[in-house]
Amino acid sequence: MLYEDRVDALVAPKGALEMLSQDEISRMSDDSGSLHSLFRSCALAILNCGSDSDDANAVMEEFKDFDIRIVQQERGVKLQLKNAPASAFVDGKMITSVREMLFSVLRDIIFTYHEYNLARGLDSASSDKITNVVFELLRNANVFRRIQSPDMVVCWGGHSIVRNEYNYTKRVGHQLGLRDLNICTGCGPGAMKGPMKGAAIAHAKQRVHTGVYLGLTEPGIIAAESPNPIVNKLVIMPDIEKRLEAFVRTGHGIIVFPGGAGTAEEILYILGILLHPKNANVPFPLIFTGPKESADYFEQIHAFIGDVLGKEAQEKYQIIIEDEVAVARAMKQGLEDVRHYRKAHQDAFYYNWKLHIPEEFQHPFEPTHDKVRGLNLHFGQETHLLAADLRRAFSSIVAGNVKAQGVAYIKEFGPFEIHGDKLLLEKLDALLQAFVTQQRMKLPGSEYIPCYKVVTE
Template sequence: MHSTVTIPIINRQLGVTELTEREAGRIRTALDTPDHRLVEIVGALINIHKKDYNDTRAVRVKFRDMQVRVERKNGDYVLVCTGVPRDCLYDGEHVIEQSVEQVSSALRDIVFPPPGSGSATSEERSAYVKKFVEHAGLLYRGERGLVAFTWGGHRVSREEYDFAKSVAYWLGLFLPDMENITGCGEGIMKAPFKGVQVAYGKQRTFRRFGLRDYIGFTEQGILAAEAPNELVNRLLVFPTIEQRMEAFIRASHRGRAHPGGPGTIEEIMTMLAVLSTPGNEKIPFSFELVEESGGRYFKQLDEYLTLCFKDSLDGLYEVFCCDPQTYARHVAETTRKLSMRYLWNDNFFFEERLQHPFEVTFESMEALDLSRDQEAFSLLINLRRFFSAVVHLSVKDPDMLDAWGDERPLIRGDKDILRATDELVRKLERQGRIHEDVKYARPYRVE
């Protein structure tokens, strides 16, 4: 069964006062451009069953009969979607209002991005990331009490989800003006928004500090597979994962990670690579790995990092295995000592390899170096690229893995690091953090 739905294009989300035929034409062109994959992105955004899909291929199959066109109705431009599966709409006929706004946000960032790409120097690339965030309206307030990013898995256990939600609840009580940035999907990416909503109500946050943003950072390649949850009211869709990661770090006063899959490991490696880059070591930034008392996820990850880096990463992160209230109290007490009051952190230097998009190919994976014969931050960058490739081949573009048949790229490096890294991936697989409902094909080999 299919429906036809009309989705208003919201001018303020696009940053314009009036949408003209010229802009409407650009949207039509983008809809007809396969590389943009806008039809499946629109389908993923309006689908109320987001957590039922693991990769872009599943979304593409779900919305294979859907067509989207731009029309003008009653003086305004709208998207008319035909062939929409009725079961992806809450009543079989209408789209949730938050999803309507998210569609316009995606159009803004994909079809109408700010000019330039900042491709010359590291500083210019960083300047473009800031311009992109400004273009989306996120920096309009300037000074904020606290913005913290939260990383974690798309698919997690109920216990892990409830713990992350409880952490956000207690943080909202201790720091009622706090705002959160997540990867904006399901699981841990949704839990902070659910938890802090109750705390905001109890602390009368909206009356005291104004409306709070539930900020979601995603990127075009993974948007369809991990579509934003309906609580996200400020969505940014970055062109690349590298720009998304830089924005997470620069737009936050501190950050934490909860358990997750290879994408979470990729994020952790990115943060540690930035913190260990020469020149960044003395910049204060609290980065914490947090799970419930008795949890072993981060204890095992800490052991893995110690095996790979010995003591090179000492002091760059802390592991917390405790109850939510204890951790929230720690954050509240240490936040009072932060000297940075403004949203954007220009102090960090991002090494070029953290900014250039890593193109996942058979050859690029075989070129990875997982050995200690390099600086710690260089090994972290290689590990970040390795886990980025695992995410790419399992979620973003599983068709590429199918095209390789039985062939797999050989990953090279120190034998103990290779063994430990392979075991970490296998552990994530056994825990159901990589495609828990399909047979997962490991996209590499080690000797």
């Protein structure tokens, strides 16, 4: 130990990658290469698990002396850590869950960028190819299980939620766990942690020893939303679009808790998919829920969806307020419908092959001022296409809020400008202002400086 909050350590793998080729080690060890930088930042996020900061740059600055190296030994590889956060250790020994996730990071970065070279290989790929790549990334992470009935519930919601909302997510997770259901989230704090915590307690009560707490993240957001310690399967997808596809391919139903721009992005993503004509008859239970204090929040979301996407979109979900038992029962029934449909259509339980995801929802959207300004936020187009560009607008705000690259971009060039139909933008601006007022854009106590400007003139 160098000083009070830093540790040097040599760590052996647990639960993931054990052997690497010389070429892989060389790529990951090149200080000037992007892979080493990516691995370092993701590893620091894992080691900083439990941090109360959502400022990726602040974390990197605080631990700017941190470094991580791959050490090749006769019996496999180890990781040499220098100036690592002491919170990842107990009495000089790394916490087991942290060690597992640390090697999951190494596994996913190598498999994604070395084997697939996704940065260049999928720019113009077909929809089917992208879906198969998502499958292979998840399979490599040992996500898939042989199950007799659909049981994976995806829980979406904000990392910046108040205490009563967080407690409610735990109660919902508890009711899901009592019914032997598993949890998948974005793996961070807040509404991503609460359901897992509740389900873990319920699984202990039911003597379920195989509970799955699947966390899906991506490099641009992991430092701002470090994985919570309950996650026992972590997968780092290469970008937000493949992360979102992984949610809907592996999950059998979705519960949405209160959140901010990121949650709105997720809602528009799933609604855009469900609104596509090819998915008209595909069952996918979708529930919006929160405590009674969050009723106004969901009224705002519901009204926005109705005003912008129409009644058909509103019919794709149900809203249940302050009733965790009703939520769990409704989800359990919805999963029965999924089971019958998958059996009738000979579709796998572990991966939703039948769901059609248009390419507009699959190809990465890297926000720039020109791209954001050029989004087609106008009425008079197919609803799922409008949902796709609304999703990109919220994705841009997330990038400007918490992703290190996006934050730096906004700092240099100023806020994104969002253009479109005046009425649509007025509805959008009102929703975003509500998020700001309710402190849903940043963790409580942080001053929020908007990274966007809605141009309604």
